Amino acid sequence: MQPCGRSRCHQCHDPARCRPAGTAAQAEDPRQVPAYVWLVPVALTFGICLLGIGRAVLWQDELATVSAGTRSLPDLARLCAHVDGVLAAYYVLVHVWVSAFGASPVSVRLPSALAMSAAAGVTAVLGARPFDRRAGLLAGLVLAGLPAASWVGQEARPSAITFLLVAVSTLLLVRAVDRPVTRRWALYGLAIVALGTMQLTTTVLVLAHVPTDKKIRFRIGLDAYLPPAARPAHPHASGSAASAPAPTHRRPSGRRRSKR
Numbered sequence: 591m592q593p594c595g596r597s598r599c600h601q602c603h604d605p606a607r608c609r610p611a612g613t614a615a616q617a618e619d620p621r622q623v624p625a626y627v628w629l630v631p632v633a634l635t636f637g638i639c640l641l642g643i644g645r646a647v648l649w650q651d652e653l654a655t656v657s658a659g660t661r662s663l664p665d666l667a668r669l670c671a672h673v674d675g676v677l678a679a680y681y682v683l684v685h686v687w688v689s690a691f692g693a694s695p696v697s698v699r700l701p702s703a704l705a706m707s708a709a710a711g712v713t714a715v716l717g718a719r720p721f722d723r724r725a726g727l728l729a730g731l732v733l734a735g736l737p738a739a740s741w742v743g744q745e746a747r748p749s750a751i752t753f754l755l756v757a758v759s760t761l762l763l764v765r766a767v768d769r770p771v772t773r774r775w776a777l778y779g780l781a782i783v784a785l786g787t788m789q790l791t792t793t794v795l796v797l798a799h800v801p802t803d804k805k806i807r808f809r810i811g812l813d814a815y816l817p818p819a820a821r822p823a824h825p826h827a828s829g830s831a832a833s834a835p836a837p838t839h840r841r842p843s844g845r846r847r848s849k850r
Contacts, residue, residue, distance in 0.1 A: 623714075623715055623718045623723060623726060624723055626727075627714050627715070627718055627723045627726045627727045627730070628710075628711035628712070628714040628715050628726070628730060629711070630714075630727060630730065630731070631707075631710035631711055631713070631714045631727070631730025631731055631733065631734050632707045632708065632710055632711040632730075633707075634710070634731065634734040635706055635707040635709075635710040635730075635733070635734040635739060635740075635743065636703060636704070636707035638734060638735075638739070638740045638743075639702075639703035639706055639707065639739075639740055639743035639744055640703060641740075642744070643695075643696055643699050643700070643703060643744050644694070644695045644696035644699070646695075646744075647695070648695055648698075648746065651747055652695075652698065652699075652745065652746040652747065654674070655680075655681070655684055655698060655746045655747060656688075656693050656698055656746070658670075658674070658677075658681040658684065658685070659681060659684035659685045659687070659688040659693060659698065660685075660688055660693050661685070663682075663685065666678075666681055666682070666685060669681075676789070676790050677748060677789075678787075679784075679787040679788055680747075680748040680751065680788055680789075683701070683751075684698065684701070684746075687701055695746075698746040699744055699745065699746045701746075701750075701751070702742065702743050702744065702745055702746060702747070702749070702750035702751070703743045703744065703750070705743075705750040705751040705753070705754040706739055706740075706742060706743035706750040706753065706754070707743070708754050709733070709750070709753045709754040709756075709757045710730045710733045710734050710739070711730060712754070712757040712758055712761055713729050713730050713733050713757055714726040714727055714729055714730030715761060716729065716757065716760060716761050716764070717729030717730065719764060748788050748789055749789075751788055752785065752788050752789045752792055755781060755784055755785040755788055755792075756785065756792065756795060758781050759778060759781035759782055759785055759795065759799075760795075760799070762774065762777050762778040762781050763778050763799050765778075766778050782795075782796060
């Protein structure tokens with residue numbers, strides 16, 4: 591049934607189908623998401639992360655962050671060449687931050703609070719794309735209320751920045767699949783590279799980003815680079831074994847006797 595173009599009718603029984611042309615496309619564009627959808631989760635997450643951010647003493651891993659951030663760049667390079675090389679990018683960021691704002695517990699933990707707040711905003715935008723602004727706002731608020739969010743947001747370690755890069759790369763992937771142009775794919779690739787430099791093990795996120803729809807994978811040319819075992823099964827793909835009807839077993843029928 592074609593959409594009738596009205597806001598609601600008694601024939602379609604589906605308000606989404608009755609929207610005027612272009613309404614759904616505008617709702618999916620993150621630039622069309624109202625500012626409050628992501629600003630409220632950002633502000634709430636930041637406020638929660640600031641509660642008692644300097645109360646707890648720095649624990650062992652945070653002390654390692656302070657030790658690395660207060661070194662000179664040559665000393666930091668020698669440290670990363672022997673220990674914690676996978677955290678070199680994070681330590682460089684901490685070095686720049688500490689040089690500007692000091693190495694107090696509140697100062698070294700503040701980048702994590704900012705990153706977690708930004709991640710809540712990106713999550714809200716992601717939630718608003720396939721659904722609506724209320725779903726996006728709810729997604730951001732749920733993330734803000736998670737105890738793990740405030741815990742990571744008050745820790746001077748790379749987890750919060752890594753979470754932000756995961757959310758950003760996912761949003762960039764959705765945008766690239768919607769309109770697969772070179773610039774959007776380049777931004778997604780840069781986000782994955784930044785994610786890998788921040789925490790190498792998180793690059794397995796690429797496997798979760800592989801679209802499950804065969805048509806989408808074919809559209810972006812992904813099937814040509816994936817081994818068969820890595821291609822997600824799609825039960826509704828045309829011609830697949832999953833969509834083939836199950837064979838029926840019938841008793842062999844003989845020639846019926848004609849009634850006399």
